[in-house]
Amino acid sequence: MSFLSKLFGSNSDSKKNVPKQEIQLTDEEKGLIETSITELNAQLDSAVSDDEKADILNNLGIQNQKIGNNDEAIKNFEESLKIKEAFGPAFDGLTKLYNEKRKEAAFNKDDAQIQYWVKKTDDLLAQSKKIMRSR
Numbered sequence: 001m002s003f004l005s006k007l008f009g010s011n012s013d014s015k016k017n018v019p020k021q022e023i024q025l026t027d028e029e030k031g032l033i034e035t036s037i038t039e040l041n042a043q044l045d046s047a048v049s050d051d052e053k054a055d056i057l058n059n060l061g062i063q064n065q066k067i068g069n070n071d072e073a074i075k076n077f078e079e080s081l082k083i084k085e086a087f088g089p090a091f092d093g094l095t096k097l098y099n100e101k102r103k104e105a106a107f108n109k110d111d112a113q114i115q116y117w118v119k120k121t122d123d124l125l126a127q128s129k130k131i132m133r134s135r
Contacts, residue, residue: 030067037063054084061093070097085131094124 025033040060047053061076074097077090098121105113 025067033063033067050083054080054086054090057083058089058093062089065093065097070100073097074101081127085127087128087131091124091128095121098124 037060040056040063044053044056044060047056057076057080061073061080064070064073064076073093077093077097080090081094098117102114102117102121105111105117
């Protein structure tokens, strides 16, 4: 152990003491979000333009992410990007969710899943470069 580690504590010790910050929703708030998701799904079925579909999918992703439906949120955001390649909520959401999934895989020591989520992140970065070049 180095002098500074002894003095200030090791980096891993400080990370252990940091509580994971999660927003706790009340049952009422969860119910409102679930109602919103149902309404957004109905709007998606009747959406005409690609822009409208992408916006609804982004909103669905955000709402699903709020209640912890991360797999569904990823699906929503990815579908939105297939329709409309643009920076915005889908990119932000996917970046955050992919990193979360990668961290979970690392915690579980699942090398295959770590590589899967790293590749998904790399693909997202490549897509962002493509969008930047097209401007």
